[in-house]
Amino acid sequence: MIAALAGLLADPHARTVLATTATLGASCGLAGTLLVLRRRALLGDAAGHATLPGIVGAGALSLSLGGTGREPWVLVTGAALGALAGIAVVHAIRRATRLPADAAMAIALGSLFGLGTAMLSALQQVEGGHGAGLESLVTGDAATLVRADLHAAAAVAAACILLATALRDDLRALAFDEDFSRSVGRPAGWLDALVSALAIANIVAGMRAVGLVLSVALLVIPAAAARPWCRTMGGMMSLAAVIGAAGAVAGTVASAAIDDAPTGPFVVLACGALLAASLAIAPRARVTAAGAAA
């Protein structure tokens, strides 16, 4: 593992890849803590899966207009619109039915991902489409990362740090005691929209590295691993960022050692191993708290 890491660091492209995944992991750990403490993890999952029809739709539109079908700005726009549509679908299902939130999210997650997969198959049938190589966005392929991806990840991480720091008192109050937060006139809707926006930004920034299906795992697992060790939300955000970065780097190195291995599953497995280690070492009472947090 260490030898593999040293080998990778000798190569400039590999350094870019590792810096990108480490930045993404840290950023996801921070934003994921907010998502987990606000009990919105499944909403992040729904948003992540909903990016697929958005991406494929945007790619198809680009192809039909004579583009390559995989211009980064086109795919990012499509992914963000898809994620927003996913959250809108969850809210629409809740308004139109009396289903509980988890059922609404599961319905939106499954149907939108199904739609995206069907659209991807259709696109692959089109001459010149070949799916436009979009399938690598589902499970991620860190080898394709370039410096622009690092810059995007750094921008998202900076936005997460800035907003989470500036609004930490209000975000903490809302997640801990929503009634109190509302009673003093804090805008719960806007703060929730901000948490969702940070999660979507991380999912979109990370789709080329870890893939959009597993991006929610990179948001949630580091936060759950950090929970037993932290007394404050700020501490939990910091530790989750470190765990996320470590898991992302370890997963990237492991996937690079195997030919044609997708990056996302290895990153998630590495984060999962860190979570298991955290829960195994942490005192029993604190593990219960982590279970409640997740």
Add this chain to the structure above:
Amino acid sequence: MTSGGGAIAIAIDALDVAYGARTVLRGATARIRAGTMTAVVGPNGAGKSTLLRAVMGMLPFTGSVRVLGGSIEACRTRVAYVPQRAAVDWDFPITVRQVAEMGVHARLGWFGLRGRRTRREAIEALEDVGLADLAGRPIGELSGGQQQRAFMARALAQRADLVLLDEPFASIDATTERDLLALLSGLRDRGTTVVVVHHDLGTVRERFDDAVLVRGTVIAHGAARDVMTDEWIARTYGDAPRTGAAPS
């Protein structure tokens, strides 16, 4: 039943509240006098918490609610609301001091100066409730009574003119209940209006100035000695179980 003289802190008129198809309060009308300690009593499911949440503007209603002479939106920084303990995630990673600081932040608003002064005022509030020694502990490690004290410290830190507490004495020890009642009486003596959803009819008669009896509407409101009579209590509770009713 009407209140005596003095300024009115909360004026509720023809208040209707429904959760979907279920009507919880209908035609509720009450006055809560400024500078008094008022108990809101009634059986489970009577709409006591709903009444408080309507006053806080936290649910849709029809009718009129005026708080401190105007709309609740105009005076939120002057009102402290303590929700039921069950409404809160007690496993949340937050220290006792941070809970008290929430009260200071609420008063400072979005861009208020934070830092050393916030911290000092939070510690002062914790000293008032006897929790200063536990300031650095996670809230989840405290007993139920201590957690309620922490919420009381947060309300004190808000330095509000009106304090609303939703069942603050539910499942806490007798010492904490006595201490918190003394703190609330002290606030009232300094001019704060205190409204408490409360179950123990015995302490309402002894410790509260006024009472509002609720069951689907306001059955009666006014001075505790006038409305906490066997007749009004029987009308409010009917066959429902009552806690701590004084023997008649």
